[in-house]
Amino acid sequence: MFESILKIFQRKRLAKFASNVPTGLLPLSDISSVNVVIDVEEPGFDKLKDDILAWGKQVGLKVNIYFFDFRKISKDELLLTSIQTTIIKKELDWIGMPEFSKIGNLLYEQSDLFISMVDNGDFPIEFLSKCAKARFKIGRCGFPGHSYDMVISGNPTEDLRSDARHIFAAIKEFLTKIR
Secondary structure: HHHHHHHHHHHHHHHOOOOOOOOOOOHHHHHOOOEEEEOOOOOOHHHHHHHHHHHHHHHOOEEEEEEEEEHHHHOOOOOOOOOOEEHHHHOOOOOOOHHHHHHHHHHHHEEEEEEEEEOOHHHHHHHHHHHHHHHEEEEOOOOOOOOOOOEOOOOOOOOHHHHHHHHHHHHHHHHOOOO
């Protein structure tokens, strides 16, 4: 019962904030700003973050990185990332929507490219992917309603979490081929 009520409220929230920006494949020459979402629980997320920032600097893009950190953190343990750009579990409301103080820039500022390096279909990433005002969206896990223009996943016979850097490399390679 609770699950069906939760889904109703999630659908209403998505309908209220869904992006109306037309999306599609864009050549790298038409991209100047990128928003990326990374899961802190991803093995080697810090190397993935460095890869993304280095790529942005190399091709001249403004890159903003947001983090999901849903680990159980003890009181004396510190976050691994900036508090301004990290969404933690206790900042989700009862339906799973992140606080606007963390995602406002992602939702209200139009960007050229949105990349989700999160490999799950949970509501927080579904909300961000469907509501981000980007002209081109790339993700690792598809959602009903086709929120991404391109979905790149890892090898289904291997652990997808171990492939994040390989998947990002594939995304970079694909972006250079779009004309």
